[in-house]
Amino acid sequence: MLTISDLVVRYGAAVALDRVSLRVEREEMVALVGPNGAGKSSIVNAVSGVIPIASGTIALSGRAAQVPEGRQMFADMTVEDNLRLGAWAVKDRDVAPIYELLPDLARLRKRLSGTLSGGQQQMVAVGRALMANPDILLIDELSLGLAPLVVADLAAHLRTLNHEKGTTILLIEQEVGLAFELCERAYVLEAGRIVASGTSDELRSDPSLRDAYFGRDAESGSGPSAGEKR
Protein backbone atom coordinates (compact mmCIF):
# COMPACT_ATOMS: atom_id res chain seq x y z
CA MET A 1 0.00 0.00 0.00
CA LEU A 2 2.68 2.50 1.10
CA THR A 3 6.41 1.92 0.73
CA ILE A 4 8.85 4.68 1.63
CA SER A 5 12.47 4.04 0.69
CA ASP A 6 15.49 6.08 1.74
CA LEU A 7 13.42 9.24 2.08
CA VAL A 8 15.35 12.44 2.68
CA VAL A 9 13.60 15.72 3.49
CA ARG A 10 15.46 18.95 4.12
CA TYR A 11 14.31 22.35 5.39
CA GLY A 12 17.07 24.55 4.06
CA ALA A 13 20.31 23.19 5.48
CA ALA A 14 18.56 21.17 8.21
CA VAL A 15 17.91 17.48 7.51
CA ALA A 16 14.44 16.57 8.80
CA LEU A 17 14.40 13.00 7.50
CA ASP A 18 17.55 11.01 6.86
CA ARG A 19 17.05 7.96 4.61
CA VAL A 20 13.82 6.85 6.22
CA SER A 21 12.29 3.60 5.00
CA LEU A 22 8.98 2.13 6.12
CA ARG A 23 6.14 0.04 4.80
CA VAL A 24 2.41 -0.11 5.46
CA GLU A 25 0.41 -3.02 4.04
CA ARG A 26 -3.23 -2.82 2.92
CA GLU A 27 -5.75 -2.84 5.81
CA GLU A 28 -2.91 -2.49 8.31
CA MET A 29 -2.80 0.01 11.14
CA VAL A 30 0.78 1.13 11.74
CA ALA A 31 2.09 3.63 14.27
CA LEU A 32 4.97 6.03 13.92
CA VAL A 33 6.17 7.17 17.34
CA GLY A 34 8.96 9.37 18.54
CA PRO A 35 9.75 12.55 20.44
CA ASN A 36 8.92 16.09 19.37
CA GLY A 37 10.95 17.22 16.36
CA ALA A 38 11.78 13.65 15.32
CA GLY A 39 10.36 14.28 11.84
CA LYS A 40 7.10 12.34 12.14
CA SER A 41 4.95 15.05 10.59
CA SER A 42 7.48 15.50 7.79
CA ILE A 43 6.83 11.91 6.74
CA VAL A 44 3.06 12.38 6.38
CA ASN A 45 3.51 15.77 4.75
CA ALA A 46 5.90 14.25 2.24
CA VAL A 47 3.43 11.42 1.50
CA SER A 48 0.63 14.02 1.13
CA GLY A 49 2.82 15.95 -1.29
CA VAL A 50 2.70 19.23 0.61
CA ILE A 51 6.46 19.35 1.19
CA PRO A 52 9.13 18.49 -1.39
CA ILE A 53 11.42 15.52 -0.92
CA ALA A 54 15.17 15.82 -1.45
CA SER A 55 15.69 12.18 -2.42
CA GLY A 56 14.28 8.70 -1.96
CA THR A 57 10.98 7.28 -3.17
CA ILE A 58 7.41 7.15 -1.92
CA ALA A 59 5.40 4.36 -3.58
CA LEU A 60 1.70 4.66 -2.81
CA SER A 61 -0.90 2.48 -4.44
CA GLY A 62 -4.07 4.53 -4.18
CA ARG A 63 -5.02 7.84 -2.60
CA ALA A 64 -3.82 9.20 0.75
CA ALA A 65 -5.72 11.66 2.93
CA GLN A 66 -4.32 13.39 5.98
CA VAL A 67 -5.80 14.28 9.35
CA PRO A 68 -3.34 17.09 10.08
CA GLU A 69 -1.78 18.04 13.36
CA GLY A 70 -3.86 20.72 15.08
CA ARG A 71 -7.00 19.68 13.14
CA GLN A 72 -6.68 22.61 10.68
CA MET A 73 -10.35 23.47 10.39
CA PHE A 74 -11.91 25.88 7.93
CA ALA A 75 -12.99 27.68 11.08
CA ASP A 76 -15.55 30.06 9.59
CA MET A 77 -17.33 27.29 7.69
CA THR A 78 -19.90 24.78 8.89
CA VAL A 79 -19.06 21.19 9.72
CA GLU A 80 -20.87 20.07 6.57
CA ASP A 81 -18.88 22.51 4.40
CA ASN A 82 -15.65 21.23 5.98
CA LEU A 83 -16.65 17.68 5.19
CA ARG A 84 -17.70 18.42 1.62
CA LEU A 85 -14.45 20.27 0.95
CA GLY A 86 -12.64 17.08 1.89
CA ALA A 87 -13.99 15.62 -1.34
CA TRP A 88 -12.40 18.36 -3.48
CA ALA A 89 -10.25 15.87 -5.36
CA VAL A 90 -13.01 13.30 -5.89
CA LYS A 91 -16.45 13.42 -7.47
CA ASP A 92 -18.60 11.90 -4.72
CA ARG A 93 -19.49 14.63 -2.22
CA ASP A 94 -22.22 12.74 -0.39
CA VAL A 95 -21.70 13.25 3.34
CA ALA A 96 -24.30 10.64 4.41
CA PRO A 97 -21.76 7.77 4.75
CA ILE A 98 -19.64 9.96 7.05
CA TYR A 99 -22.65 10.79 9.22
CA GLU A 100 -23.41 7.08 9.39
CA LEU A 101 -19.87 6.33 10.52
CA LEU A 102 -19.51 9.35 12.83
CA PRO A 103 -23.09 10.11 13.98
CA ASP A 104 -22.05 13.03 16.20
CA LEU A 105 -21.16 15.00 13.10
CA ALA A 106 -24.73 14.81 11.78
CA ARG A 107 -25.90 16.61 14.91
CA LEU A 108 -23.19 19.27 14.46
CA ARG A 109 -23.57 19.65 10.70
CA LYS A 110 -24.75 23.31 10.80
CA ARG A 111 -22.27 24.47 13.47
CA LEU A 112 -19.26 26.58 12.49
CA SER A 113 -16.27 24.30 12.93
CA GLY A 114 -14.31 27.04 14.71
CA THR A 115 -16.83 26.94 17.56
CA LEU A 116 -16.43 23.19 18.23
CA SER A 117 -14.43 21.56 21.02
CA GLY A 118 -11.04 20.02 20.22
CA GLY A 119 -12.46 16.50 20.17
CA GLN A 120 -15.32 17.50 17.88
CA GLN A 121 -12.89 19.24 15.56
CA GLN A 122 -10.72 16.11 15.47
CA MET A 123 -13.81 14.14 14.52
CA VAL A 124 -14.49 16.63 11.69
CA ALA A 125 -10.86 16.33 10.56
CA VAL A 126 -11.18 12.53 10.41
CA GLY A 127 -14.51 12.79 8.57
CA ARG A 128 -13.10 15.35 6.15
CA ALA A 129 -10.16 13.10 5.34
CA LEU A 130 -12.53 10.15 4.82
CA MET A 131 -14.55 12.22 2.33
CA ALA A 132 -11.61 11.85 -0.06
CA ASN A 133 -12.35 8.11 -0.05
CA PRO A 134 -8.70 7.41 0.75
CA ASP A 135 -6.92 4.10 0.47
CA ILE A 136 -4.72 5.13 3.37
CA LEU A 137 -5.46 7.55 6.19
CA LEU A 138 -2.49 9.50 7.58
CA ILE A 139 -3.31 10.72 11.10
CA ASP A 140 -0.94 13.25 12.60
CA GLU A 141 -1.19 13.44 16.40
CA LEU A 142 -4.67 12.10 17.09
CA SER A 143 -4.55 12.80 20.83
CA LEU A 144 -2.81 16.19 20.85
CA GLY A 145 -4.51 18.50 23.34
CA LEU A 146 -7.50 16.22 23.89
CA ALA A 147 -8.97 14.77 27.07
CA PRO A 148 -8.43 11.00 27.62
CA LEU A 149 -12.15 10.20 27.25
CA VAL A 150 -12.31 12.04 23.93
CA VAL A 151 -9.20 10.24 22.73
CA ALA A 152 -10.71 6.90 23.72
CA ASP A 153 -13.83 7.71 21.70
CA LEU A 154 -11.78 8.72 18.65
CA ALA A 155 -9.64 5.59 19.01
CA ALA A 156 -12.79 3.46 19.01
CA HIS A 157 -13.86 5.10 15.74
CA LEU A 158 -10.45 4.39 14.20
CA ARG A 159 -10.72 0.74 15.24
CA THR A 160 -14.11 0.52 13.58
CA LEU A 161 -12.71 2.11 10.43
CA ASN A 162 -9.82 -0.30 10.32
CA HIS A 163 -11.56 -3.50 11.38
CA GLU A 164 -14.92 -3.08 9.69
CA LYS A 165 -14.18 -0.87 6.69
CA GLY A 166 -10.65 -2.12 6.09
CA THR A 167 -9.18 1.40 6.02
CA THR A 168 -5.39 1.40 6.10
CA ILE A 169 -4.06 3.80 8.73
CA LEU A 170 -0.65 5.29 9.45
CA LEU A 171 -0.89 6.88 12.90
CA ILE A 172 1.61 9.49 14.01
CA GLU A 173 1.40 9.66 17.77
CA GLN A 174 3.37 10.95 20.74
CA GLU A 175 1.23 9.02 23.19
CA VAL A 176 3.09 5.74 22.81
CA GLY A 177 0.61 3.80 24.94
CA LEU A 178 -2.26 4.80 22.67
CA ALA A 179 -0.22 4.06 19.53
CA PHE A 180 0.75 0.57 20.71
CA GLU A 181 -2.77 -0.15 21.85
CA LEU A 182 -4.27 0.75 18.48
CA CYS A 183 -1.63 -0.55 16.09
CA GLU A 184 -0.11 -3.98 15.66
CA ARG A 185 3.13 -2.63 14.24
CA ALA A 186 5.12 0.50 14.87
CA TYR A 187 8.22 2.41 13.84
CA VAL A 188 10.25 4.53 16.23
CA LEU A 189 11.67 7.72 14.77
CA GLU A 190 14.34 9.88 16.35
CA ALA A 191 16.18 12.85 14.90
CA GLY A 192 14.96 12.02 11.40
CA ARG A 193 15.93 8.34 11.49
CA ILE A 194 14.05 5.11 12.11
CA VAL A 195 15.76 3.68 15.20
CA ALA A 196 13.52 0.67 15.77
CA SER A 197 10.56 -1.17 14.30
CA GLY A 198 8.50 -4.24 15.05
CA THR A 199 5.22 -5.32 16.53
CA SER A 200 3.84 -3.09 19.24
CA ASP A 201 4.29 -5.89 21.78
CA GLU A 202 7.93 -6.33 20.80
CA LEU A 203 8.70 -2.63 21.04
CA ARG A 204 6.78 -2.22 24.27
CA SER A 205 8.69 -4.98 25.98
CA ASP A 206 12.13 -3.85 24.87
CA PRO A 207 13.74 -2.38 28.01
CA SER A 208 16.29 -0.29 26.14
CA LEU A 209 13.60 1.33 23.98
CA ARG A 210 11.36 1.82 26.97
CA ASP A 211 14.11 3.55 28.90
CA ALA A 212 15.27 5.66 25.95
CA TYR A 213 11.98 6.68 24.32
CA PHE A 214 8.76 5.47 25.87
CA GLY A 215 9.12 5.63 29.64
CA ARG A 216 6.08 4.52 31.61
CA ASP A 217 3.77 5.58 28.80
CA ALA A 218 4.16 2.22 27.03
CA GLU A 219 3.80 -0.03 30.05
CA SER A 220 0.34 -1.41 29.33
CA GLY A 221 0.76 -4.99 28.10
CA SER A 222 3.95 -6.81 27.25
CA GLY A 223 5.40 -8.83 24.44
CA PRO A 224 7.55 -11.88 24.14
CA SER A 225 10.60 -10.46 22.43
CA ALA A 226 12.48 -7.34 21.50
CA GLY A 227 11.78 -5.50 18.27
CA GLU A 228 14.06 -5.18 15.29
CA LYS A 229 16.60 -2.44 15.97
CA ARG A 230 18.45 -0.50 13.31
Next chain:
Amino acid sequence: MNDIIIYLVSGLAIGCAFALVGSGFVVVHRVTRVVNFTQGTLAVFGAMISYSLLAQGLPHGLAEALAVLATGAIGLLFGLIALSRRGTPPLISLMITLGLSIFSAAVIILVWGQDPLSPPGLPGSVSIAGASIETQRLLVAVVAVVVFVGLWLFFDHSYAGKGLTAAASNPRAAALVGINVRRMGLVSFAIAGVLGGIAGVLIAPSNAMSFSSDLPLALSGFAAAVFGGLTSLWKTLIGGLVLGVAGQLVAGYLVGSYQTVIALVMMLVLMIARHRSLAVEEAK
Protein backbone atom coordinates in the same frame (compact mmCIF):
# COMPACT_ATOMS: atom_id res chain seq x y z
CA MET B 1 -36.74 68.87 -0.84
CA ASN B 2 -36.42 67.97 -4.49
CA ASP B 3 -32.66 68.55 -4.30
CA ILE B 4 -32.12 66.11 -1.49
CA ILE B 5 -34.00 63.39 -3.38
CA ILE B 6 -31.81 64.05 -6.42
CA TYR B 7 -28.68 63.80 -4.26
CA LEU B 8 -29.91 60.63 -2.59
CA VAL B 9 -30.87 58.88 -5.83
CA SER B 10 -27.74 59.90 -7.72
CA GLY B 11 -25.67 59.09 -4.61
CA LEU B 12 -27.08 55.58 -4.50
CA ALA B 13 -26.29 55.08 -8.19
CA ILE B 14 -22.71 56.34 -7.75
CA GLY B 15 -22.42 54.28 -4.58
CA CYS B 16 -23.24 51.16 -6.57
CA ALA B 17 -20.30 51.94 -8.84
CA PHE B 18 -18.01 52.36 -5.81
CA ALA B 19 -19.34 49.06 -4.45
CA LEU B 20 -18.57 47.32 -7.75
CA VAL B 21 -14.95 48.49 -7.53
CA GLY B 22 -14.92 47.55 -3.85
CA SER B 23 -16.21 44.05 -4.59
CA GLY B 24 -13.00 43.39 -6.55
CA PHE B 25 -10.94 44.32 -3.50
CA VAL B 26 -13.05 41.98 -1.36
CA VAL B 27 -12.83 39.01 -3.71
CA VAL B 28 -9.03 39.15 -3.95
CA HIS B 29 -8.57 39.82 -0.25
CA ARG B 30 -10.95 37.03 0.78
CA VAL B 31 -8.97 34.50 -1.18
CA THR B 32 -5.37 35.74 -1.01
CA ARG B 33 -5.28 38.31 1.86
CA VAL B 34 -3.78 40.68 -0.73
CA VAL B 35 -5.06 44.26 -1.11
CA ASN B 36 -5.13 44.56 -4.89
CA PHE B 37 -4.47 48.17 -5.78
CA THR B 38 -4.88 47.53 -9.51
CA GLN B 39 -8.65 47.52 -8.95
CA GLY B 40 -9.07 51.13 -10.12
CA THR B 41 -6.75 50.47 -13.06
CA LEU B 42 -8.87 47.49 -14.13
CA ALA B 43 -11.93 49.76 -14.23
CA VAL B 44 -10.03 52.26 -16.38
CA PHE B 45 -8.93 49.45 -18.72
CA GLY B 46 -12.57 48.34 -18.99
CA ALA B 47 -13.66 51.86 -19.90
CA MET B 48 -10.87 52.37 -22.46
CA ILE B 49 -11.29 49.00 -24.14
CA SER B 50 -15.06 49.41 -24.43
CA TYR B 51 -14.48 52.91 -25.88
CA SER B 52 -12.15 51.50 -28.55
CA LEU B 53 -14.44 48.58 -29.40
CA LEU B 54 -17.48 50.84 -29.72
CA ALA B 55 -15.45 53.24 -31.86
CA GLN B 56 -14.62 50.27 -34.13
CA GLY B 57 -18.35 49.84 -34.70
CA LEU B 58 -19.06 46.89 -32.41
CA PRO B 59 -22.61 46.95 -31.06
CA HIS B 60 -23.42 47.81 -27.46
CA GLY B 61 -23.49 44.72 -25.31
CA LEU B 62 -20.88 42.88 -27.34
CA ALA B 63 -18.31 45.66 -26.96
CA GLU B 64 -18.85 45.90 -23.23
CA ALA B 65 -18.83 42.11 -22.82
CA LEU B 66 -15.53 41.83 -24.72
CA ALA B 67 -14.07 44.65 -22.62
CA VAL B 68 -15.05 42.85 -19.42
CA LEU B 69 -13.53 39.59 -20.68
CA ALA B 70 -10.35 41.50 -21.56
CA THR B 71 -10.14 43.00 -18.06
CA GLY B 72 -10.66 39.51 -16.65
CA ALA B 73 -7.60 38.42 -18.62
CA ILE B 74 -5.67 41.51 -17.46
CA GLY B 75 -6.69 40.73 -13.88
CA LEU B 76 -5.37 37.19 -14.32
CA LEU B 77 -2.10 38.57 -15.69
CA PHE B 78 -1.81 40.91 -12.70
CA GLY B 79 -2.45 37.93 -10.44
CA LEU B 80 0.27 35.90 -12.14
CA ILE B 81 2.72 38.72 -11.47
CA ALA B 82 1.55 39.57 -7.94
CA LEU B 83 1.48 35.92 -6.83
CA SER B 84 4.43 34.92 -8.98
CA ARG B 85 6.22 32.94 -6.31
CA ARG B 86 4.63 30.39 -4.04
CA GLY B 87 4.31 31.86 -0.55
CA THR B 88 4.77 35.50 -1.57
CA PRO B 89 3.70 37.54 1.51
CA PRO B 90 0.50 39.58 0.98
CA LEU B 91 2.36 42.82 1.74
CA ILE B 92 4.82 42.14 -1.08
CA SER B 93 1.96 41.30 -3.43
CA LEU B 94 0.29 44.59 -2.43
CA MET B 95 3.45 46.48 -3.37
CA ILE B 96 3.55 44.63 -6.69
CA THR B 97 -0.05 45.65 -7.44
CA LEU B 98 0.87 49.29 -6.70
CA GLY B 99 3.75 48.99 -9.17
CA LEU B 100 1.48 47.37 -11.75
CA SER B 101 -1.00 50.21 -11.32
CA ILE B 102 1.68 52.81 -12.04
CA PHE B 103 2.98 50.81 -15.01
CA SER B 104 -0.56 50.43 -16.35
CA ALA B 105 -1.07 54.20 -16.28
CA ALA B 106 1.87 54.49 -18.68
CA VAL B 107 0.36 51.82 -20.93
CA ILE B 108 -3.00 53.64 -20.93
CA ILE B 109 -1.32 56.93 -21.89
CA LEU B 110 0.58 55.13 -24.65
CA VAL B 111 -2.51 53.49 -26.15
CA TRP B 112 -5.34 55.91 -25.42
CA GLY B 113 -3.57 59.19 -24.69
CA GLN B 114 -3.99 61.53 -21.71
CA ASP B 115 -7.41 62.99 -22.43
CA PRO B 116 -10.46 61.66 -20.62
CA LEU B 117 -12.61 59.38 -22.77
CA SER B 118 -16.24 58.53 -22.41
CA PRO B 119 -17.86 55.76 -24.43
CA PRO B 120 -21.52 56.23 -25.27
CA GLY B 121 -23.97 54.69 -22.81
CA LEU B 122 -27.70 54.47 -22.45
CA PRO B 123 -29.29 57.76 -23.51
CA GLY B 124 -31.99 59.67 -21.65
CA SER B 125 -33.09 59.82 -18.07
CA VAL B 126 -35.88 58.51 -15.88
CA SER B 127 -37.77 60.17 -13.06
CA ILE B 128 -37.61 58.58 -9.62
CA ALA B 129 -39.52 60.22 -6.76
CA GLY B 130 -39.51 63.42 -8.72
CA ALA B 131 -35.78 63.33 -9.29
CA SER B 132 -34.43 62.94 -12.80
CA ILE B 133 -31.64 60.37 -13.05
CA GLU B 134 -29.59 59.29 -16.07
CA THR B 135 -30.66 55.90 -17.44
CA GLN B 136 -26.99 54.90 -17.47
CA ARG B 137 -26.70 55.46 -13.71
CA LEU B 138 -29.80 53.39 -13.15
CA LEU B 139 -28.19 50.66 -15.21
CA VAL B 140 -25.14 50.82 -12.91
CA ALA B 141 -27.38 50.30 -9.89
CA VAL B 142 -29.28 47.39 -11.45
CA VAL B 143 -26.10 45.65 -12.62
CA ALA B 144 -24.45 46.19 -9.21
CA VAL B 145 -27.34 44.48 -7.43
CA VAL B 146 -27.25 41.59 -9.93
CA VAL B 147 -23.47 41.27 -9.52
CA PHE B 148 -23.65 41.28 -5.73
CA VAL B 149 -26.41 38.66 -5.70
CA GLY B 150 -24.33 36.59 -8.15
CA LEU B 151 -21.21 36.91 -5.97
CA TRP B 152 -23.19 35.97 -2.86
CA LEU B 153 -24.62 32.88 -4.58
CA PHE B 154 -21.18 31.94 -5.88
CA PHE B 155 -19.22 32.37 -2.65
CA ASP B 156 -21.82 31.21 -0.14
CA HIS B 157 -23.73 28.58 -2.07
CA SER B 158 -21.44 27.02 -4.68
CA TYR B 159 -18.78 24.39 -4.14
CA ALA B 160 -16.21 26.30 -6.20
CA GLY B 161 -16.92 29.48 -4.21
CA LYS B 162 -16.44 27.63 -0.95
CA GLY B 163 -13.18 26.25 -2.28
CA LEU B 164 -12.02 29.81 -2.95
CA THR B 165 -12.98 30.87 0.57
CA ALA B 166 -11.33 27.78 2.05
CA ALA B 167 -8.04 28.68 0.33
CA ALA B 168 -7.98 31.90 2.33
CA SER B 169 -9.49 30.50 5.53
CA ASN B 170 -6.77 27.88 5.97
CA PRO B 171 -4.29 27.55 3.10
CA ARG B 172 -2.61 24.51 4.68
CA ALA B 173 -5.84 22.60 5.13
CA ALA B 174 -6.92 23.65 1.65
CA ALA B 175 -3.73 22.23 0.16
CA LEU B 176 -4.23 18.99 2.11
CA VAL B 177 -7.71 18.43 0.66
CA GLY B 178 -6.33 19.01 -2.82
CA ILE B 179 -7.22 22.67 -3.40
CA ASN B 180 -4.55 24.44 -5.42
CA VAL B 181 -4.25 27.57 -3.30
CA ARG B 182 -2.22 29.56 -5.82
CA ARG B 183 -4.67 28.71 -8.61
CA MET B 184 -7.52 29.90 -6.40
CA GLY B 185 -5.63 33.18 -5.92
CA LEU B 186 -5.30 33.57 -9.68
CA VAL B 187 -9.01 32.85 -10.13
CA SER B 188 -9.78 35.59 -7.60
CA PHE B 189 -7.63 38.07 -9.53
CA ALA B 190 -9.45 37.12 -12.75
CA ILE B 191 -12.83 37.62 -11.05
CA ALA B 192 -11.59 40.97 -9.73
CA GLY B 193 -10.60 41.86 -13.29
CA VAL B 194 -14.13 41.08 -14.48
CA LEU B 195 -15.62 43.12 -11.64
CA GLY B 196 -13.28 46.05 -12.33
CA GLY B 197 -14.17 45.83 -16.03
CA ILE B 198 -17.91 45.85 -15.29
CA ALA B 199 -17.41 48.92 -13.09
CA GLY B 200 -15.37 50.66 -15.80
CA VAL B 201 -17.72 50.07 -18.73
CA LEU B 202 -20.68 51.17 -16.63
CA ILE B 203 -19.16 54.26 -15.02
CA ALA B 204 -17.33 55.70 -18.05
CA PRO B 205 -20.42 56.80 -20.06
CA SER B 206 -21.40 59.08 -17.14
CA ASN B 207 -17.91 60.03 -15.94
CA ALA B 208 -15.19 60.29 -18.59
CA MET B 209 -12.08 58.34 -17.61
CA SER B 210 -8.38 58.87 -18.14
CA PHE B 211 -5.17 57.23 -16.96
CA SER B 212 -5.47 59.14 -13.68
CA SER B 213 -9.01 57.98 -12.87
CA ASP B 214 -7.72 54.83 -11.23
CA LEU B 215 -6.73 56.45 -7.93
CA PRO B 216 -10.08 58.10 -7.02
CA LEU B 217 -11.88 54.93 -8.16
CA ALA B 218 -9.56 52.72 -6.13
CA LEU B 219 -9.85 54.99 -3.08
CA SER B 220 -13.65 55.00 -3.17
CA GLY B 221 -13.80 51.26 -3.84
CA PHE B 222 -11.27 50.53 -1.11
CA ALA B 223 -13.21 52.68 1.37
CA ALA B 224 -16.37 50.69 0.54
CA ALA B 225 -14.42 47.43 0.93
CA VAL B 226 -13.00 48.57 4.28
CA PHE B 227 -16.58 49.18 5.40
CA GLY B 228 -17.10 45.47 4.72
CA GLY B 229 -13.91 44.54 6.57
CA LEU B 230 -12.44 43.52 3.17
CA THR B 231 -14.40 40.28 3.55
CA SER B 232 -18.13 41.00 3.48
CA LEU B 233 -19.66 41.65 0.08
CA TRP B 234 -22.99 42.95 1.41
CA LYS B 235 -21.30 45.35 3.81
CA THR B 236 -19.16 46.55 0.90
CA LEU B 237 -22.34 47.32 -1.02
CA ILE B 238 -23.67 49.25 1.97
CA GLY B 239 -20.30 51.01 2.34
CA GLY B 240 -20.38 52.01 -1.32
CA LEU B 241 -23.91 53.37 -0.99
CA VAL B 242 -23.07 55.34 2.16
CA LEU B 243 -20.02 56.78 0.46
CA GLY B 244 -21.93 57.64 -2.72
CA VAL B 245 -24.76 59.39 -0.89
CA ALA B 246 -22.37 61.21 1.47
CA GLY B 247 -20.30 62.38 -1.51
CA GLN B 248 -23.35 63.69 -3.37
CA LEU B 249 -24.68 65.48 -0.30
CA VAL B 250 -21.28 67.10 0.28
CA ALA B 251 -21.00 68.04 -3.39
CA GLY B 252 -24.53 69.45 -3.38
CA TYR B 253 -24.45 71.41 -0.15
CA LEU B 254 -20.71 72.07 0.29
CA VAL B 255 -17.93 71.65 -2.30
CA GLY B 256 -17.71 68.93 -4.98
CA SER B 257 -13.98 68.47 -4.57
CA TYR B 258 -14.53 67.21 -1.01
CA GLN B 259 -15.83 63.88 -2.31
CA THR B 260 -12.43 62.18 -2.24
CA VAL B 261 -11.76 63.67 1.19
CA ILE B 262 -15.03 62.12 2.38
CA ALA B 263 -13.85 58.69 1.14
CA LEU B 264 -10.51 59.08 2.90
CA VAL B 265 -12.05 60.25 6.18
CA MET B 266 -14.60 57.42 6.10
CA MET B 267 -11.82 54.90 5.47
CA LEU B 268 -9.71 56.34 8.28
CA VAL B 269 -12.55 56.30 10.82
CA LEU B 270 -13.54 52.75 9.89
CA MET B 271 -9.95 51.50 10.05
CA ILE B 272 -9.45 53.03 13.50
CA ALA B 273 -12.78 51.60 14.72
CA ARG B 274 -12.02 48.17 13.25
CA HIS B 275 -8.50 48.17 14.69
CA ARG B 276 -9.95 48.92 18.14
CA SER B 277 -12.58 46.20 17.89
CA LEU B 278 -9.92 43.71 16.77
CA ALA B 279 -7.71 44.75 19.69
CA VAL B 280 -10.63 44.20 22.08
CA GLU B 281 -11.31 40.76 20.54
CA GLU B 282 -7.63 39.81 20.87
CA ALA B 283 -7.59 40.97 24.50
CA LYS B 284 -10.55 38.69 25.21
